Amino acid sequence: MPSTRRPNYRTGTRRPPSARGDSAPSDVISASKDGSPTGATAVPAAGTKPESPTARDNVLSFPEPKARRRRRISQGIIGSLAVLVAAIIAAAVYSPVLALQTVTVQGTKLLTADQVRAALAPLQGKPLPQISDGDVTALLQPLVQVKHVTTQARPPSTLQVTVTERVPVALVRQGNAHQLVDADGVLLSDAADPASTLLPVIDGGGGTLPQDLFHAITEVLGALPADVLARLSNASAKSVDAVELKLVDGQTIVWGNAGEKELKAKVLAALLKAPADPKNPVRIYDVSVPRHPVTR
Missing domain, CATH: 3.10.20.310 (membrane protein fhac)
Structure with a gap:
């Protein structure tokens, strides 16, 4: 049978700390200088508001990120340079x-x-x-x-x-007056000494040469190289498709219209450089069809 006897535990008598010489127990609370206990959280008195964290002196401030600081500095430098450049430009423009x-x-x-x-x-x-x-x-x-x-x-x-x-390409004769004209037909100036001017003469007769014929002639003359232009004595046109030129040696150049003028100018220059045949002197150079020129 189980025993009904209760165990007996001996309890020792706790001596006071002063009697044992031990240090103060760990649960003893000591007060700090400001009167609040150390090692414990201070509880505000009833009816008072807890202290705001912003009022404390131990709030940490984090440094500005390097990338943001560099960007801010760069923007400041660029702005200063822009103001300086604007001031220099304004001074240059109005100085x-x-x-x-x-x-x-x-x-x-x-x-x-x-x-x-x-x-x-x-x-x-x-x-x-x-x-x-x-x-x-x-x-x-x-x-x-x-x-x-x-x-x-x-x-x-x-x-x-x-x-x-503008480059003069011809002399326009109106009665006794001679005027220099360019390839666009612009009258440039009066020729004081037409005989000494190595340019062909466009004879307007007693009246004014029709504008379309005048431009047809000047357009042809504007396509000629300077050495060929210097060998011409006069230029005329019965129509815009029948421009003719005269050389100082008396030969006639049948040009036709102003089409393919660059090619016609090259063909004519080549024909004029060809050796002359004393037995069969050339009287007419026909370049109206430049791919099939004719001399006779």
Whole structure:
């Protein structure tokens, strides 16, 4: 049978800490300097609000990412450079230091440099960066000899103007007057000494040559090389399909219309370079059909 006797446990008498000389037990709470216990969480008194974390001095601040800092610095530098460049451009465009004072002219034969400078006088005192080729072209438009113009600014105060003039291809005779014309039929100037001008003469007779015939002739003359042009004495046309040229030696060139003018010019130049046959002198060069030229 199981025993009904209860076990007897001996309990020792706990001595006070001072009696044993032991250190204070671990569950003893000590107060800190500010009066709050250490090792335990301070509980706010009833009716008071807990302290906000933002009021504490131990909030950590994280450093700005390097990529963002580099981007911010780069944007600041670019912005400063843009402002500086804009200021320099504004100073260059409007500065009186770059005002135009001198105009140099190149490429003139029919015109004189003084004529070009006189036409460009309204630009004097204007800053060089504000002067464009369009401005110069507009001022030179009354000078019909000018076909094209380019400009180059040479700081601080010089503008170089290069003129491409129209090339005269013939003399137009109207009564006793002779005028130089180019391949577009533009009247360039009066010829003071027609006899010394090595260009063919277009005889307009007593009246005005019809515009279509005039352009047909000048278009043909504009296609000829300079050495062939210098050997011509006159040019005429009964119609736009019947242009004829005369050489100073008396030979006639049957040209036809203005079609295939470049090919006709090459064929004619080759025929004129061929050795002459004294027994059978050529009186007519017919290049109206340039792939099948005829001499007779």
